[in-house]
Amino acid sequence: MVEYKNYIAGKWVEARSGDTYVRENPATGEEIGTFTKSGAEDVEDAVAAASEAFKTWRLYPAPKRGEILYRFGQLLIDHKEEMARMMTEEMGKVISEARGDVQEGVDMSFYMAGEGRRQFGQTTPSELPNKWNMSVRKPLGVVGMITPWNFPVAIPTWKSMPALVTGNTIVWKPASYTARLAVKIVELLLEAGLPEGVMNLVIGGGNDAGAALVKHPDVPVISFTGSNDVGRATAIECARAGKQVSLEMGGKNAIIVLDDADVELAVDGILWSAFGTSGQRCTAASRVIADRTLAGDLVDALAGRAGGMKLGNGLDESVDIGPVVSASQLERVHAYMAVGKDEGADLVIGGEVARDGDLASGYFHQPTIFANATGDMRISQEEIFGPVTTVIPTDSIEEAVNVANNVKYGLSAAVYTRDVNRAFAAMRDIYTGILYINAGTIGAEIHLPFGGTKGTGNGHRESGEAALDVYTEWQSIYVDYSGTLQRAQIDT
Numbered sequence: 001m002v003e004y005k006n007y008i009a010g011k012w013v014e015a016r017s018g019d020t021y022v023r024e025n026p027a028t029g030e031e032i033g034t035f036t037k038s039g040a041e042d043v044e045d046a047v048a049a050a051s052e053a054f055k056t057w058r059l060y061p062a063p064k065r066g067e068i069l070y071r072f073g074q075l076l077i078d079h080k081e082e083m084a085r086m087m088t089e090e091m092g093k094v095i096s097e098a099r100g101d102v103q104e105g106v107d108m109s110f111y112m113a114g115e116g117r118r119q120f121g122q123t124t125p126s127e128l129p130n131k132w133n134m135s136v137r138k139p140l141g142v143v144g145m146i147t148p149w150n151f152p153v154a155i156p157t158w159k160s161m162p163a164l165v166t167g168n169t170i171v172w173k174p175a176s177y178t179a180r181l182a183v184k185i186v187e188l189l190l191e192a193g194l195p196e197g198v199m200n201l202v203i204g205g206g207n208d209a210g211a212a213l214v215k216h217p218d219v220p221v222i223s224f225t226g227s228n229d230v231g232r233a234t235a236i237e238c239a240r241a242g243k244q245v246s247l248e249m250g251g252k253n254a255i256i257v258l259d260d261a262d263v264e265l266a267v268d269g270i271l272w273s274a275f276g277t278s279g280q281r282c283t284a285a286s287r288v289i290a291d292r293t294l295a296g297d298l299v300d301a302l303a304g305r306a307g308g309m310k311l312g313n314g315l316d317e318s319v320d321i322g323p324v325v326s327a328s329q330l331e332r333v334h335a336y337m338a339v340g341k342d343e344g345a346d347l348v349i350g351g352e353v354a355r356d357g358d359l360a361s362g363y364f365h366q367p368t369i370f371a372n373a374t375g376d377m378r379i380s381q382e383e384i385f386g387p388v389t390t391v392i393p394t395d396s397i398e399e400a401v402n403v404a405n406n407v408k409y410g411l412s413a414a415v416y417t418r419d420v421n422r423a424f425a426a427m428r429d430i431y432t433g434i435l436y437i438n439a440g441t442i443g444a445e446i447h448l449p450f451g452g453t454k455g456t457g458n459g460h461r462e463s464g465e466a467a468l469d470v471y472t473e474w475q476s477i478y479v480d481y482s483g484t485l486q487r488a489q490i491d492t
């Protein structure tokens with residue numbers, strides 16, 4: 001079996017300990033590969049390489065850096081089908097969605113390639129004569145990237161493309177479930193012309209390799225996507241070390257269906273947002289807040305459609321829902337079935353681990369809908385990260401918005417209404433980083449800021465121009481060409 005290794009200082013190397021782990025396909029149980037398992041000493045090597053490479057990469061003309069990103073984006077296009085299949089095998093999402101994930105990487109590469117010729121700063125007048133004022137973006141140095149398994153191409157590009165184009169070097173610790181794709185991404189970056197040492201890959205677990213990266217004194221910025229618990233712990237470590245950190249930590253996203261909504265359209269949006277990627281998106285719609293007058297019909301329609309969704313290996317184009325990522329995740333998701341029932345919600349469809357035929361060899365959970373729930377139940381509050389959604393009836397738009405806002409997260413939300421006034425009121429009052437009108441909670445595009453309020457993040461945004469703020473610092477430059485001492489605020 002192939003052994004996948006770290007990429008450090010321009011070489012593919014095993015972890016110093018020689019330890020390895022094996023990853024299985026979550027749909028079939030077949031082995032995907034053996035992976036090197038890194039620790040602090042491997043992170044040390046990678047940070048040293050990235051620090052060395054930073055000395056020259058920061059001076060490499062930004063438009064030329066952008067050209068490497070363009071070539072990388074084109075290589076992603078060329079390898080799209082291959083990478084989509086690898087993704088389905090590694091983490092289970094259905095092949096059409098895996099293609100979308102790679103496409104999101106293409107989009108981000110091309111968008112950030114353009115930043116090679118932008119990275120706009122400001123030029124301003126000076127309050128003194130014969131003096132020039134401007135501000136420029138500067139890279140921070142070595143970026144520590146910690147990425148999740150649910151978007152194994154898209155999210156690494158969200159972080160690496162803005163980091164690279166602005167002149168940083170990288171040490172990347174990908175999720176251990178999806179390290180094969182991480183190796184592929186690094187191979188394509190090299191093929192695109194990225195110099196040695198600029199991108200360093202360290203494969204391993206969060207507790208050893210990830211923690212070492214977060215603590216390393218020569219890594220001034222950490223970009224992390226993952227769970228709230230790990231994110232908060234990461235933030236504490238970063239504060240201790242005085243480093244910057246950008247966190248993306250999940251959601252408990254709601255779709256509000258008001259009494260004037262196009263219900264059929266809402267049903268499509270709810271099913272796509274709740275059960276796409278088996279509910280394993282930070283943006284997944286795990287709550288439906290429905291006007292009480294239509295909640296019953298809505299639940300019937302949802303249950304009817306969910307019952308007909310096909311579970312299976314995502315490589316089969318006719319499959320609607322793939323497995324969840326692991327045995328432990330399956331157990332975690334399934335544990336919420338008892339939680340919901342005990343809290344008094346009605347389990348209207350699903351609720352079981354799926355074990356029919358071939359499904360027994362993977363980690364499949366039936367698409368599940370709870371109805372007649374209240375906003376304060378655990379199933380309405382906690383991120384489940386599986387194919388489960390909870391319908392909560394409400395009596396007014398005000399109540400619906402309150403319920404939507406009354407969770408610790410604030411990533412994405414959606415409102416279905418035909419009334420433009422109510423749409424705008426919801427846009428004003430819903431406190432999330434992303435909001436959709438008459439569309440589900442998933443499907444953010446890469447040129448707008450991505451991220452959320454409250455427990456979802458720490459004020460930073462990925463994607464779009466906003467991402468540049470994570471990977472650069474402003475330098476304000478004053479050039480005095482008067483040849484005399486001019487004292488700002490004093491000489492007039």
Ligand code: UN1
Nearest residue numbers: 151281282283442443444
């Ligand atoms: C995630 O779930 O972490 O908006 C990212 C979306 C995708 C990205 C999701 N474009 O659902």
